[in-house]
Amino acid sequence: MCGIVATIGSREVVPLLLKSLQRLEYRGYDSAGLATVMPGQLHCRKAEGKLVHLREKLEKSPVAGCCGIGHTRWATHGKPDVRNAHPQLDEADQVAVVQNGIIENHRLLRQGLEQQGVRFRSDTDTEVIPHLVAQALADLRGTAPPTDLLRQAVARAVEQLEGAYALAVVWQGQPGELVAVRYNAPLLIGLGEGQFFCASDTPALAGFASTIVSLEDGEMARLTPLGVELFDGSGQRIQRTPQPLRGDDYTANKRHFRHFMLKEIHEQADVAAAWVERCLAAPADESLATVLRNVQRVQLLACGTSRHAALVGAHLLEQLAGVPSSVHYASEFRYAPPPLMPQTLTIGVTQSGETADTLAALTIEMERRHALEPNVPPLMLGITNRADSSLGRLVPHVLDLKAGVEVGVAATKTFLGQMLAFYGIALLLASQRHGASAQVKACRQALEQLPEQLSRTLHAMDQCCAELAHGFAETRDVIYLGRGINYPIALEGALKLKEISYIHAEGYPAGEMKHGPIALLDQHVPVVSIATPGPVFEKVLSNAQEAKARDARLIGIGPVCGDTEIFDVLLPIPPVHELVSPLLTIVPMQLLAYHVAAHRGLDVDQPRNLAKSVTVE
Numbered sequence: 001m002c003g004i005v006a007t008i009g010s011r012e013v014v015p016l017l018l019k020s021l022q023r024l025e026y027r028g029y030d031s032a033g034l035a036t037v038m039p040g041q042l043h044c045r046k047a048e049g050k051l052v053h054l055r056e057k058l059e060k061s062p063v064a065g066c067c068g069i070g071h072t073r074w075a076t077h078g079k080p081d082v083r084n085a086h087p088q089l090d091e092a093d094q095v096a097v098v099q100n101g102i103i104e105n106h107r108l109l110r111q112g113l114e115q116q117g118v119r120f121r122s123d124t125d126t127e128v129i130p131h132l133v134a135q136a137l138a139d140l141r142g143t144a145p146p147t148d149l150l151r152q153a154v155a156r157a158v159e160q161l162e163g164a165y166a167l168a169v170v171w172q173g174q175p176g177e178l179v180a181v182r183y184n185a186p187l188l189i190g191l192g193e194g195q196f197f198c199a200s201d202t203p204a205l206a207g208f209a210s211t212i213v214s215l216e217d218g219e220m221a222r223l224t225p226l227g228v229e230l231f232d233g234s235g236q237r238i239q240r241t242p243q244p245l246r247g248d249d250y251t252a253n254k255r256h257f258r259h260f261m262l263k264e265i266h267e268q269a270d271v272a273a274a275w276v277e278r279c280l281a282a283p284a285d286e287s288l289a290t291v292l293r294n295v296q297r298v299q300l301l302a303c304g305t306s307r308h309a310a311l312v313g314a315h316l317l318e319q320l321a322g323v324p325s326s327v328h329y330a331s332e333f334r335y336a337p338p339p340l341m342p343q344t345l346t347i348g349v350t351q352s353g354e355t356a357d358t359l360a361a362l363t364i365e366m367e368r369r370h371a372l373e374p375n376v377p378p379l380m381l382g383i384t385n386r387a388d389s390s391l392g393r394l395v396p397h398v399l400d401l402k403a404g405v406e407v408g409v410a411a412t413k414t415f416l417g418q419m420l421a422f423y424g425i426a427l428l429l430a431s432q433r434h435g436a437s438a439q440v441k442a443c444r445q446a447l448e449q450l451p452e453q454l455s456r457t458l459h460a461m462d463q464c465c466a467e468l469a470h471g472f473a474e475t476r477d478v479i480y481l482g483r484g485i486n487y488p489i490a491l492e493g494a495l496k497l498k499e500i501s502y503i504h505a506e507g508y509p510a511g512e513m514k515h516g517p518i519a520l521l522d523q524h525v526p527v528v529s530i531a532t533p534g535p536v537f538e539k540v541l542s543n544a545q546e547a548k549a550r551d552a553r554l555i556g557i558g559p560v561c562g563d564t565e566i567f568d569v570l571l572p573i574p575p576v577h578e579l580v581s582p583l584l585t586i587v588p589m590q591l592l593a594y595h596v597a598a599h600r601g602l603d604v605d606q607p608r609n610l611a612k613s614v615t616v617e
């Protein structure tokens with residue numbers, strides 16, 4: 001997936017496009033490019049790698065223009081090189097296209113175009129689009145009014161596309177307009193003062209546009225220096241009231257931290273403090289209480305780190321509230337959803353609110369519920385850090401994490417925020433069902449202590465993990481073990497390490513280690529084991545002993561006590577109620593991964609091959 005932006009108006013667009021692309025880099029940073037149009041001229045600049053390389057190219061070889069499109073790429077079709085960077089052009093270099101999504105029938109379209117003699121210059125799926133638009137322009141010339149020619153040509157081209165896409169097109173024959181279309185990929189229109197935009201996401205528009213209009217699937221927009229016209233899939237003009245653009249601060253800086261990720265890890269104490277004030281100290285959220293009232297089971301749909309938060313959530317929902325819960329990879333659910341049971345609450349968990357698989361799984365769920373009970377609002381909830389995202393528009397209820405902008409691609413404070421959202425839901429469900437039970441009271445009390453405990457743990461652990469990271473210089477594999485509610489934290493610890501340090505790591509339920517992974521162990525494979533007092537404490541310690549007997553170096557995460565002396569290194573957390581412990585055991589996991597990657601000199605905030613928002617399947 002990629003980030004796209006386009007703008008037209010009274011100003012030179014290159015500085016605007018670059019600023020917006022910088023804010024979209026979280027969607028991919030394999031290459032970047034832009035194109036501007038002026039009467040009779042189309043200028044395009046592209047560079048491999050991050051935006052900084054495009055900036056350098058533009059400094060040496062500037063382009064001008066008041067209408068332009070830009071792109072930052074996460075490679076799907078074709079290597080991340082200049083040839084495959086966007087914008088992609090037609091053969092005559094007159095039509096330029098930026099696209100986010102996947103054109104699934106691109107091979108067939110390409111074959112057809114090649115048979116007609118069209119020469120392709122890239123391996124991208126996108127390149128079919130400028131060729132199709134160029135052909136449609138040639139066909140329509142003389143029949144369509146000149147002011148509507150580009151829109152009609154783009155409409156004719158997208159009729160032939162299958163897949164998911166958001167795209168923007170400029171044509172040097174009509175330098176006073178640009179056309180944008182969306183189908184199953186996010187695209188927003190931004191309205192500023194004499195300047196009009198379309199972009200994949202709101203950060204690209206912040207400071208430039210005061211209001212936004214979101215395009216629905218199949219809709220198209222024509223942007224000119226005078227304003228924006230919207231069209232439905234059949235080409236009819238439509239009206240939509242613009243919404244104010246939320247004033248989120250997208251100008252996040254690293255403060256004194258070396259990386260955004262480290263800063264965001266440290267911000268978790270503030271996220272917890274704000275949550276305690278908002279959700280624990282305040283009266284229960286009435287609309288959430290209404291949603292939960294008759295729920296009999298919960299199914300959770302998510303990907304990546306969000307899925308790990310969902311696993312913690314399912315444990316809480318079952319053990320604290322007694323509600324059967326299941327967690328599904330959204331990418332699996334969308335092709336094999338389990339039979340729908342009555343009174344099932346479906347929760348989509350996604351920090352970005354834009355993950356294509358999660359949105360698709362939720363859409364399927366919504367459709368089958370609607371088919372069964374057309375007049376009943378679907379029992380569905382979203383948990384996200386971006387209430388203004390596609391998720392926010394899809395589901396009837398959203399829990400906003402309010403964790404603030406997270407720049408690091410590897411999620412940290414949003415993961416904590418997601419877990420906290422589940423504590424809120426589970427506590428509310430538990431109180432609705434069983435009143436203020438002893439367990440609920442103990443859990444609430446433990447959560448009240450959390451901000452202070454987090455803050456202490458963060459400070460104590462930073463140095464410990466930095467020192468420990470030195471020992472990982474030659475490490476190639478790491479095993480993470482946890483049980484019960486800390487099993488998802490073992491998964492998350494392993495994922496964090498993989499994502500940013502490129503070390504192979506596996507998370508396992510500690511009791512499963514003897515059924516396979518134990519074969520991997522020797523003195524070169526460290527084992528990170530979470531051991532917090534509770535029903536499985538002794539079991540985890542026994543599993544750790546089994547690893548130690550195979551010469552593995554044991555790193556423990558748990559409170560300082562006689563039992564945890566078996567670890568070669570202990571990353572201590574305060575003594576804490578077991579059900580609340582993931583909110584603390586996650587801290588050493590994140591800091592260890594961070595310091596190992598930083599020590600290796602890697603790009604912690606933008607690790608290779610990843611993106612923060614995955615808008616393709």
Ligand code: G6P
Nearest residue numbers: 303304305306350351352355611
């Ligand atoms: C990408 C990110 C992960 C994230 C996952 C799900 O793979 O790199 O950090 O956990 O997407 O993202 P979501 O926005 O749905 O939480």
